[in-house]
Amino acid sequence: MKHSPKYCLFYDNHTMKAVPDVGRNFDAEAFTGRLRCAGVDYLIFPARCNQGLAYYDTKTGIRHPSLEYDLFGRLSGACAERGIALTAYFNVGISSEEGLRPRDWTTLCFDGRELREPRLTPFVRTMCYNTGYRDHLMEMVKEVVRNYPVAGLMLDCLKSFPCVCPVCVGEMKEQGIDCSDEDALPRYALRGTSPVRPKR
Numbered sequence: 399m400k401h402s403p404k405y406c407l408f409y410d411n412h413t414m415k416a417v418p419d420v421g422r423n424f425d426a427e428a429f430t431g432r433l434r435c436a437g438v439d440y441l442i443f444p445a446r447c448n449q450g451l452a453y454y455d456t457k458t459g460i461r462h463p464s465l466e467y468d469l470f471g472r473l474s475g476a477c478a479e480r481g482i483a484l485t486a487y488f489n490v491g492i493s494s495e496e497g498l499r500p501r502d503w504t505t506l507c508f509d510g511r512e513l514r515e516p517r518l519t520p521f522v523r524t525m526c527y528n529t530g531y532r533d534h535l536m537e538m539v540k541e542v543v544r545n546y547p548v549a550g551l552m553l554d555c556l557k558s559f560p561c562v563c564p565v566c567v568g569e570m571k572e573q574g575i576d577c578s579d580e581d582a583l584p585r586y587a588l589r590g591t592s593p594v595r596p597k598r
C-alpha cells in the first residue's frame with residue numbers, strides 16, 4: 399500500500415556501550431501511541447548506530463551490551479499496528495565497536511594513524527569498504543529487511559574516506575595510482591566519480 403507520510407520524526411540517537419539499562423523502561427506501545435497523538439506517521443529509528451551497536455536481535459552484528467531484548471523488533475511491531483511507517487537507520491561510514499573487531503576493517507590515515515582528527519567526534523574511527531566490513535554491513539541490512547516490517551533504509555555517513563590500508567594500497571597499485579600522492583587518495587576513494595573532496 400502506498401504511504402504518503404505527512405509528519406516524520408528522526409531519532410538520531412547513538413549510545414555508547416558503557417551506557418547501562420538501554421531500553422529498560424521503553425514501552426513501544428506507549429511510545430507509538432504518543433507519536434500517533436502528535437500526528438507522526440513516519441519514523442526513522444536506529445537499527446545500528448554510529449557506535450556500531452545494534453538495537454535488534456542480530457546474528458551478524460553486536461547488540462548493545464546492556465540492551466536485554468529486541469527493541470527495534472518491538473518498535474517495528476507497534477509501528478505496524480498503528481500504521482506508522484518505519485525506516486531503519488544504519489550508520490555506514492562510522493562504527494566504533496565493529497572497528498575494534500577485527501581491527502583491519504578501519505581506514506588507515508595517510509600518516510599512519512588509525513584515529514582521525516578531531517578526536518571529539520564520532521568520525522574518529524571510520525570504516526574501509528574494501529574490507530570484510532562491506533559484506534558484514536550488507537548482512538546486517540539484509541537481517542533487518544528480512545526480519546522486520548520496515549518501509550525503508552537510511553544509510554547515513556556513506557562517505558568515502560581516504561585510506562592506505564594494505565587492501566586499498568594494493569588496489570591503487572593495480573590501477574596505476576600513486577598511493578604516496580596524498581591528493582590522489584580522495585580521488586581513489588571516490589573511484590573517480592566525483593571531484594576531489596576538500597581536505598578535512
Ligand SMILES: [Zn+2]
Nearest residue numbers: 526561563566
Ligand atoms: Zn582501505
